[in-house]
Every structure is written in C-alpha cells, then in structure tokens.
Amino acid sequence: WWGHIQMGPPDAILGITEAFKKDTDPKKANLGVGAYRDDDGKPYILPSVRKAEQILFNAALNHEYAPISGDPEYTAAVAKLAFGENSKVLEEKSNCTVQTLSGTGALRLGLEFVMKHYAKNKEIWLPNPTWGNHHQICNMINLPFKKYRYFDPKTNGFDIEGAKADICKIPEGSIILLHACAHNPTGVDPSMDQWRQLSEIIQFKKLLPFFDMAYQGFATGNVDGDAAAVRLFVEDGHQVVLCQSFAKNMGLYGERAGALTLCCGTAEAAAKTMSQVKIMIRTMYSNPPLYGARLVKTILTNDELRSQWLCDVKLMANRIITMRQKLREGIESAGNKHSWRHITDQIGMFCYTGLKPEQVERLTKEFHVYLTKDGRISVAGVTSKNVAHIAAGIHKVSS
Ligand code: LMR
Numbered sequence: 175w176w177g178h179i180q181m182g183p184p185d186a187i188l189g190i191t192e193a194f195k196k197d198t199d200p201k202k203a204n205l206g207v208g209a210y211r212d213d214d215g216k217p218y219i220l221p222s223v224r225k226a227e228q229i230l231f232n233a234a235l236n237h238e239y240a241p242i243s244g245d246p247e248y249t250a251a252v253a254k255l256a257f258g259e260n261s262k263v264l265e266e267k268s269n270c271t272v273q274t275l276s277g278t279g280a281l282r283l284g285l286e287f288v289m290k291h292y293a294k295n296k297e298i299w300l301p302n303p304t305w306g307n308h309h310q311i312c313n314m315i316n317l318p319f320k321k322y323r324y325f326d327p328k329t330n331g332f333d334i335e336g337a338k339a340d341i342c343k344i345p346e347g348s349i350i351l352l353h354a355c356a357h358n359p360t361g362v363d364p365s366m367d368q369w370r371q372l373s374e375i376i377q378f379k380k381l382l383p384f385f386d387m388a389y390q391g392f393a394t395g396n397v398d399g400d401a402a403a404v405r406l407f408v409e410d411g412h413q414v415v416l417c418q419s420f421a422k423n424m425g426l427y428g429e430r431a432g433a434l435t436l437c438c439g440t441a442e443a444a445a446k447t448m449s450q451v452k453i454m455i456r457t458m459y460s461n462p463p464l465y466g467a468r469l470v471k472t473i474l475t476n477d478e479l480r481s482q483w484l485c486d487v488k489l490m491a492n493r494i495i496t497m498r499q500k501l502r503e504g505i506e507s508a509g510n511k512h513s514w515r516h517i518t519d520q521i522g523m524f525c526y527t528g529l530k531p532e533q534v535e536r537l538t539k540e541f542h543v544y545l546t547k548d549g550r551i552s553v554a555g556v557t558s559k560n561v562a563h564i565a566a567g568i569h570k571v572s573s
Contacts, residue, residue: 186306187546194544202542203560205551208358208523209427210490213557218490220425222483226472235468240461242452244273244433248467251474252418252433255397256387258405269435270447272455273462276432277388277419282311283458284384284415284434287451289315294347298384301325301337301351303548305358305386308351322350325360330516330528332362338375346380354387354416355400356522359550363393363521369403373410383407384415391423393521395491397484413437420470422523423487429466490554494523497556501525504565505572512572523554533571541567 184192190206203215212218243249249271253264263269274280289296298317300308301324312319322344323336344350352372357363364372376383385404391397407414413436420431436451438444455461473479495518502517517525529537529549537543543564545551556564 190544190546193538197542197544199542201560201563203544203555203564205543205545205553205555205564208422208552208554210422210425210494210523210554211557213493213559215555215557215560218425220483220486220490222473222479222486223424223426223469225479225482226469226476229472229476230465230468235464237464240273240464240467242455242461243271243448244462245464245467245471247475248273248471249433251471252420253435255474256390256401256404256416256418256433256435257408258398258401261405261408263408263437267441268438268444270438270444270451271433271435272448272451273467274417274432274434275459275462276421276430276466277386277417278307278311278432279430280417280419280432280434281308281386282315283451283454284417284436285311285317286315286454287436288349288382288384288415289317290454291447291450292349292382294380294382295345295349297345298349298351299341299344299381301353301357303359304351304353306546308386320344324357325362325526327528330362330519330526332364332368334364334368334371337364338371341372341375341379341381344379344381347382348379349382349384350376351384351386352403354385354390354404355393356389356524358388358522359524359546359548360526361520361522361524362526364403366402366406369406373407373412376407377410377412382415383412384417386417388417388419389422389522390418391484391487392491392494392523395488397423397487408437413439420466424470424473424483425490426466426469429469430463431466431470494553497553497558497561498525500558500561501553501556501565501568504562505569508566508569510569510573523552525551525553527551527568529568529572536571537567540570543567 194204253271302321322340326333393400416435418433421427527549
C-alpha cells in the first residue's frame with residue numbers, strides 16, 4: 175500500500191537537533207532550534223513553573239476531558255495577557271479564544287478556519303523571510319501564499335519602504351501574516367512608528383492581519399511592550415487573528431500550551447465563530463491537553479506566581495542580550511573585518527547572522543556548531559562556556 179511513498183526531507187529546524195544528537199564531539203553546540211538554555215547549556219525550568227507544578231500536584235486534580243475550546247479560565251487569562259487588562263475586545267466579549275496545541279496548533283487551526291470560512295481573498299502574504307513552518311502549513315492546507323519585503327540584507331534591518339510598497343500592491347481583502355515581536359528568523363522588528371504606518375496601509379487595503387506571537391516577553395523582557403503592536407492594531411479597529419504560544423516564555427515547549435483568538439467585532443459574531451471553531455477542533459483532536467494549560471493558568475491568575483514569572487522571563491531575555499554582546503565582542507576581537515553590529519541590534523531569541531549556506535556548512539563540519547541553513551542562530555543556545563568557540567568558528571568561516 176505504501177511502496178510508492180518518497181522519502182521526505184528532514185525538518186529544516188527540528189532536523190538540526192536530530193543531527194546534533196548524533197554528533198559525539200564535546201565542543202558541539204546546538205544553535206538550531208529556538209529553545210532556551212541556561213548558562214550551563216541545560217534546559218531551563220522556570221522557578222514560577224516549578225511552583226505551579228507543586229500547586230497542581232498538591233491539588234490532586236483529575237484527568238477528565240477539557241472542554242472542546244479548552245479551560246475557560248485559561249483562555250480568559252491568556253487573552254488578557256495578549257490584549258491587556260482594559261481591552262475593549264475583552265470587555266465587549268467580541269473575541270473567540272480557544273486553547274490550541276501551542277503556536278503551531280494555533281496557526282494550523284486559524285489558517286484552516288480561514289480556508290473554510292474566510293469570505294474574502296483566500297491568499298496569505300508572508301514576510302520575506304519568515305519561519306519555515308509558515309510556508310509548510312500553507313502548502314499543507316492549499317492556502318496560496320506570496321511574500322512581501324521585510325528584511326533588508328544591506329542594512330540588516332527592517333525594509334519599511336519595501337514592505338509598504340509591497341503591501342500597497344496586495345489585493346484587497348487578502349490575509350497578511352505579521353510577527354507580533356521578535357521576528358523569527360531575523361530578530362528585526364518594526365519600530366512603533368513603523369507599526370503605525372503598517373496598520374494604516376493594512377486598514378486601507380482591508381487586509382486581515384494574522385499575528386503570530388510566539389515570543390511575548392522575549393523581545394524586550396516586558397510582556398506588555400511585546401504585545402504593543404497587536405494592541406495598536408486592535409485599537410486602530412482591525413479584527414486581528416492572534417496565535418499565542420507559551421513554549422518559549424514559560425519554557426513549556428513539549429506541553430503544547432497555546433491559544434488562537436479571532437476578534438469578531440461583536441459578541442454575537444464571536445459566539446457563532448466559536449461554534450464553528452469548536453466543530454473544527456472536535457474533528458481534529460477533540461479537545462486540548464490539560465497539563466500545560468493548567469500551569470499557564472495557575473501562573474497567570476496567581477499574583478505572586480505572575481510576578482515571579484515576569485522576573486523569570488526578564489532573566490531569560492537578559493541572558494540572551496548578554497550573550498549577544500559576548501558573541502559580537504568575541505568575533506570582533508578576533509579581528510574580523512565585517513560588521514557584527516546586527517548581533518546586538520537584533521532582538522529576541524534569534525540572530526540572523528548573514529552567514530552563507532557554505533559558511534554554515536563549514537561551521538557545522540569543522541566546529542560542530544549547528545544552525546539553520548539560512549544562517550539563523552538561536553542565541554538562547556549560546557553560553558559563557560561555548561561563546562568563545564562559537565565566535566572563533568564564525569570568525570574563521572567568514573574571514
Ligand atoms: C524555531 O523556530 O526554532 C522554533 O519556533 C521551534 C520550531 O518549532 O521550529
């Protein structure tokens with residue numbers, strides 16, 4: 175029955191981890207997947223998460239099914255985190271928020287919903303470049319995608335003029351994907367003033383803004399600041415779609431805690447939308463897993479744990495910022511003639527180094543440093559112990 179099937183390629187990001195695991199060299203470093211490591215290179219369990227685990231353990235909860243749309247206290251708490259305490263959308267209950275299998279699950283569910291129910295132009299515009307899985311999801315569900323200019327390799331910054339020119343040409347009523355903060359893979363975000371300009375054009379073109387927010391807290395260490403673009407769009411009257419993930423900002427990678435929100439304009443439209451999203455969920459995975467959502471809910475609804483969590487996120491964001499400085503210093507002090515300013519200018523988990531595929535290959539082969547082919551490194555995998563080795567490798571392959 176299955177003999178005709180061709181071997182598929184390894185995943186561009188998760189496939190790197192598979193290759194890394196097979197490497198036996200003691201100097202190896204995995205800068206492929208965006209997963210935070212502590213300064214000893216170990217996975218990090220946030221102190222706030224540890225405390226929430228204790229609370230859940232002591233509560234001896236049962237394992238009954240969750241509602242199809244997830245735990246309502248969880249969805250209320252995560253929507254408040256994204257849209258803000260005094261959000262009009264939440265006040266008027268015009269949001270349809272459901273628990274999802276982390277950010278990827280939110281994207282898939284949200285885009286499937288668009289494919290089935292969106293009444294305008296079923297075509298999505300992605301920033302160039304974007305997270306590789308965005309293309310894959312669109313391909314899988316036959317949602318046509320095109321690209322708008324985003325990153326300018328000449329300045330290693332955001333190409334505001336290119337983006338505006340391209341967005342102006344997008345057919346009315348299409349969908350536009352935006353990274354809410356800490357753009358993956360470039361680490362380059364629009365300034366608030368640039369967001370305002372984008373919001374205006376997107377409104378003028380009647381586009382549906384579809385936000386991917388996988389890094390709330392990681393861009394600036396401030397969860398409200400990192401949600402500012404989403405909140406601006408909502409205030410400007412856009413009916414945004416929002417995908418949230420708690421993989422990075424709570425370190426809950428494997429627990430798959432996320433959310434999808436469709437802002438629907440009215441409570442009545444939100445109720446109808448919810449009824450249809452629930453049918454999609456019920457036929458896909460019935461209802462979401464409990465544990466990760468329980469941890470998130472416990473942290474967000476307990477003042478003490480929430481304050482602890484805000485410190486935990488800041489600590490992770492600050493360690494990444496320090497590693498950016500150390501990495502840049504390491505490459506520059508080796509006498510490298512290129513500019514490495516972008517390492518410290520870019521924000522969030524990733525740095526888009528500008529290394530070419532052949533340089534990436536050398537870095538992996540000769541230095542056992544693993545990164546994606548596009549030259550993206552997860553700065554979260556750099557530590558004070560491996561930074562000198564990584565800097566030496568980057569200097570060597572780029573000289
Ligand atoms: C990444 O870009 O490395 C992360 O978002 C992890 C993933 O699932 O690709």
